[in-house]
Amino acid sequence: MWSSNAIVLALLLLVGHVLGQSCPGYSSFSQMRNPPLSTGAYKLAYQRPSPECRTFNSSLVEDALSGLKDEIYDVDLYRLFENTYPNTLDTAVKWRGVAANNSEEELAFIITGDIDAMWIRDSANQIAPYKMVLKNSTDKLASVFRGVINLQARYLIISPYCNSFQPPPESGISPAQNGGIYSVTPPYDRNIVFTCNFELDDFGGFLQLSHDYYTATGDADFFGKFQWIEAVQSVLAASEAMRAATYGPDGKWIKPAYTFQSQTMSASGTLANNGVGMPVNYTGMARSPFRPSDDSALFDFSIPANMMLSRYLDATAAIMDQLPNAPKGLAGQMRDMATEIRDGISHWGVVKAPSGKQVFAYEVDGFGGQNLMDDANIPSLLSAPFLGYLDKNDTVYRNTRDFILGRSNPWWCEGPYINAVGSPHVRPDAAWPMAAIMRAMTSDDDMEIITAIKEILRSTDGLGLIHESVNSFDTSDWTRQWFTWANGLFGQMIMDLADRKPHLLKESFQPFFIEKD
Template sequence: MLPQYATRLVAAGAAAASLVGPVLSATCQSYTSYSQYRHEPYSTGAYALSYQRPEPACRTFNSTAVEDAILQIKNLTTDPDLFRLFENTYPNTLDASISWRGFAANNTEEELAFIITGDIDAMWIRDSANQVAPYRSVLKSKDDDIASIFRGALNLQGRYLIISPYCNAFLPPPEANLHVQPNGASYAVTPPYDHHVVFTCNFELDDFGAFLQLSHDYYTRTGDVDFFGKFQWIQAIQSILAASEALRKPTYGPDGAWIPPAYTFQSQTMTAFGTLGNNGMNYPVNYTGMVRSPFRPSDDAAIYDFQIPANMMLSRYLEATAQIMEKLPNAPQGLAGEMREMAAGIRDGIEQYGVVTAPNGQRIFAYEVDGFGGQNLMDDANIPSLLSAPSLGYLEANDTIYQNTRKFVLSRSNPWWCQGSVINAVGSPHIKPGAAWPMAAIMRAMTSDDDDEIINSIWEVLQSTDRFGLIHESVNSFDASQWTRSWFGWGNAVFGQMIMELAERKPELLKESFQPRHRGSL
């Protein structure tokens, strides 16, 4: 019997003439299993990090541009552990997560790419966008080998956003013939969805932002404006705008009458963050101009629905992608203007309701608000986060309110700040107190201009892998052997992105030693 991972791709190759990617050998091991063990040759540094790349024949996509980038970073780095972690993580999406590539059944020019989140056989809109985004560093033309992955991801994400805009994770398209089992969990969701299309239906606003950001990245790097007018991108934007407008509505109308929400969610769960209270409607909200996000980027239920980082992301990339829309001759008249108008309204709402006074008297961004005065002062490791605001392009890193917020987030004032001898980083209620997320330490480095802070953050990430050489979801801040998820595709992608960005803005830091005796001090 073939390993599950190989079975899926061999079946796709036999049944789908549209398959354009390599068919894996029957001897290829499931990467979910492969990533649970250390493999030689180990890196020659103190951390002896495992080599975690599959054999070339077992990789789900091979890109010359990405392989060239790996060699470029090898020549820039001196620390063997740092290079090994980059060597494993940067290509990880291509090595193991491109579950299927092909074309739409009704259009043989419409590329599709089904990208699994890692150890779960489903495609999250947000995760898949973040898993592909780091390759913008090597994307220079629509003819590059990696460009088809961007187009395939955007086309399939667009399809899903049209079919079920309130859902967040999806099963393979019929064209793939992958036969993945539907999610057996029971949810009561409004509006209803097709269980043979949708894997989970937690509405997370950052899905919209992630799709728009990936669209912006592809357009900015390639200038390929024609792509956006060919298939369903315009309809996907219309679906995003319609759903967002529905979720801007308050709980009560001008006359005080209750307004039924556009989206509700209830499930049987052992955790309060796995369902929405108030009969699936969550806490009431006032009108703010922002868009509700009943679930966070962590898939956890929000306390207050106006999640500030997700609204930052949506505003930023609605404005950015309006520039694409206005260049499309087949775009409906006024659609680019609608995008800009919503972006401006969201930004105004953030400034009016999302900036609050912290206990120390400083003005900071809240994580969540309800528009009635309710505010949740915290940050979560999952991106978009408050910490990530400059990386999103929403504001400059030297913005005063951001700097105040950053100090709050990276301190004991943030209830999800995890401090310890292994790693100091923001955690998440998705796991538990004391479980720091390396992804947050990576984002700390990505949003800092301080060399010592960047070096120390990277050093902590290196020692948090428990010698596996991959980015875990979370790690006990005092014990690197206690972690969750050996294969976390999103975290791997963000580390690769950080190194590629440092190669551009601070290449001298990649020459540093990150061995234990060279730990930086903050």
């Protein structure tokens, strides 16, 4: 049965098309259980805008959806896949065009949701799942990758310490309003920058997306044409500055390259010590005063973020090697920093858990301070094999995984509906389906994967989209219905399973109901 709200919305959409009115805003559209509902027990809504209302249409993605329709046995699982995998393309490609000063430089502005701003980390992760269908540089979809990489490069050159940005002037979109009061070093232009939380994983995200595009297409020439080399230099310079210790050899305090202080009601919305953060020792790693969640860190050396940066500095050095206009020695600098960060992780980031086993800490400070936890946001410790930093059978990773996926982790959320890592970004009882997805993507155990998928399916509250977080005891209590990053990651998980464990897609994921006498 269609709900009265769904019928009203369907009629409004029909009238809107007839009258040539604008498409409905997805922020409200995605909160409705839009028909037709899936025929399984979960009766999941159909959450794709009509083709003319989608922000980008890709035949490669549509072919992937239709190609798996007969391979996925469970109708609810397929509905969740068809809603989520194209979600970024359907809803978040706010603008595509070219640079004002170079008609060959493609640009793409990707929003995370209902704010017209582009996060470096999010946009990289939003586009990344489409690497699985991208085959060559001539496809229309490849232009989105190039457009995002080019725009990210521009932003990272202008304000490398900032994390989210306003629409480019070429788009004609007015800058979004951000009324926060901040004191930030270095200063930034609010007409260009939306928020300036320095998160090291932004650098990793930019390099990862570059690697994804190159690996899928083999198109190395693209990286030498515009501002990619300069952006990598900016990343290296900022990373080097953020490797500095708090105290010099003479014991004198050294003001950090980045400071952030804001007027906020949240302790995680600003940095301690009047914006300079907590002291750190030299470790070879780079500081990340803010986490991938946008929350301030407890200790500044984020192990997952440094894992990601090390991995993709090394990987993209192979691209730099091929560029005739790259400065001599730049690829070597990338590899050297990658190695030094990896050595820092091995020395400072591997610690003894209460169980007595060696595990990766989530954060350290180089003085002995260590934070034993994991956060659902990626990069996470759980995601280390997904990032390509290590093998999923690595002994320290296996120990860490056991620690993360249980009560020893203070942000492990457990209940009758979903059991997954949460985040201080929300609250202790809010499990993140993103972490359940990552659990499946980093596992070879069929039952573990099946269990994770079942929990994700029953977490959508019938809306058929991946939420940011869900109450483990009440699936109607969730945050963010429109979270394109998590949606795309679920689609990527299904595409991954179709490749490495296709038999699992033949399973039924329907709930079992027991009739009472």
